[in-house]
Amino acid sequence: DARVTQTPRDKVTEMGQEVTMRCQPILGHNTVFWYRQTMMQGLELLAYFRNRAPLDDSGMPKDRFSAEMPDATLATLKIQPSEPRDSAVYFCASGLVLNGGPLYNEQFFGPGTRLTVL
């Protein structure tokens, strides 16, 4: 049963601390997305990668957020320093895009990391 996994599931931290969230995409998927869910904005795309290369991170506050894919099985989202307004649920999703394949492919979401910054 292939799934996207995310750790930690819950994180409570104090303002100013560094937070790292991890995601393991489904094996074989070549596209990874980071989303943030808030009450006001719904699901916002923060960044996404294709074949480990960042394609778009325009949704991410550049001064404090960073996203990387050290290898094909791990994606990380880091916040440093964290602020109370970063409190949200952060989702990772993965998908498979093939050259010559369908124009759009389903994204599979992980269970999310609930972040609370005090």
Next chain:
Amino acid sequence: DQQVKQNSPSLSVQEGRISILNCDYTNSMFDYFLWYKKYPAEGPTFLISISSIKDKNEDGRFTVFLNKSAKHLSLHIVPSQPGDSAVYFCAASGVQGAQKLVFGQGTRLTINP
């Protein structure tokens, strides 16, 4: 700038009746639309999609309608079942094959027995 809007934060429907969830968008470049369903403490899961070349797509109890001139889409669930109680997100893709999705704020659907 909310390009995809779901104006109803919540909707309550009697079991067996039709549930209609609505979504409006502002960007005429969107050409692919999707609905995702989300249960508490889980990630969203894909439900149904529609390309801009169509105006209707059906999958079992779920039908999505697209009105491009009005920049409006809707999801119909018939008949509604208690297991349909969830948050439903509408999403749009901007450029063919771009994979980037813009989501709405979500509508919480409650099916009452």
